[in-house]
Amino acid sequence: MSVRREPWPEGTPSWVDCQVDDPIKESEFYAGLFGWEIRGAGEDAGGYLMAMKDGESVAGIGPKPQPGMLSVWTTYLAAGDADAVAERVVRAGGQVMMPPFDVMDAGRMFVAADSTGGMFGVWQARAHHGATVFNEHGTYCWNELHTRQFEAAEKFYADVFGYTYEHVGDGTSMRYAMFTPPDAERAVGGINDDTLMPGEPMPSYWLTWFQYDDVDEGLARAGGLGAAIMMPAIDSPVGRMAIVAAPQGEAFGLLDTNVRVGEM
Structure with a gap:
């Protein structure tokens, strides 16, 4: 099993999560499809759920930040300094849709649109490095x-x-x-x-x-x-x-x- 215990190189897809209307209901679908174990991320996580495989983190399932948005899977690209990457996004013609903010002690992140309109996330790892299991069945x-x-x-x-x-x-x-x-x-x-x-x-x-x-x-x-x-x-x-x-x-x-x- 491919397991990673350190931050991913900058620009590497390091995490994925989906934003849906009912995270608990949708987690039942993914548990049935991939065999994921679903855990709550704590009282301060706003209903965010962590998907685990053999005790390792593989993905997240969370509520939509705004009602009426499409349900989507989001790719997060790793960053050594999220604020510096956000500045480069703007200089390159993209838009920072959700400015950098801290996610408890897990990391720092923001959401952006590239110059063609493609939405992606950026993750600066702290306690949470991203996916620890990848390239395996169900990851x-x-x-x-x-x-x-x-x-x-x-x-x-x-x-x-x-x-x-x-x-x-x-x-x-x-x-x-x-x-x-x-x-x-x-x-x-x-x-x-x-x-x-x-x-x-x-x-x-x-x-x-x-x-x-x-x-x-x-x-x-x-x-x-x-x-x-x-x-x-x-x-x-x-x-x-x-x-x-x-x-x-x-x-x-x-x-x-x-x-x-x-x-x-």
Whole structure:
């Protein structure tokens, strides 16, 4: 099991959580799907719940900060100094939607929109470093931005976090950039050009993928728990994958990296 006991390098997806209308009800869905143990984060946490796997933290489930907002999964990028990153976000053309604030002794965070409108969080670790288990069944394994402003997104995240990119795809049916922060040894996430995707255009958004050993079984289980299938299971060079919407509407991906078909 991959376990991390120290802060993540700046710019690395270090935590994910979902904001929903009824965290307790939605936690029952995720417990049934991933086998998570759900714990309260304490009286001062405002109803925030911690999802655990084998005693290790993997994700959060919390109430929406404002009624009427969409239910979403949020990707948090690690920061050594949240306030300094917030300044770079503004200089790069983004917006700080929720200014930096302390989360008890756990860390310091803020929420921002990049220059294309994609919403993300930034986490400066203190007592809580982020996810301690990852890339395992029932834990997040990849995070990617979907946008129709591909070049602008690349420039924004390079300016803010110093990302370098490795490009994959033929440029016609797929254009994708895998990003690596300066202090990381490998790519830790991606940016997808949604202008090449079929269907109605969507605003920029971050998508969280969870490792699921046997995606087809996962789809059946998710459906039985009340989820809707947004993209049926398909094979790819990175694994067998599918996208679902949980009962309260937040979308996420299921990915089995053990089943890979074809070349990049």
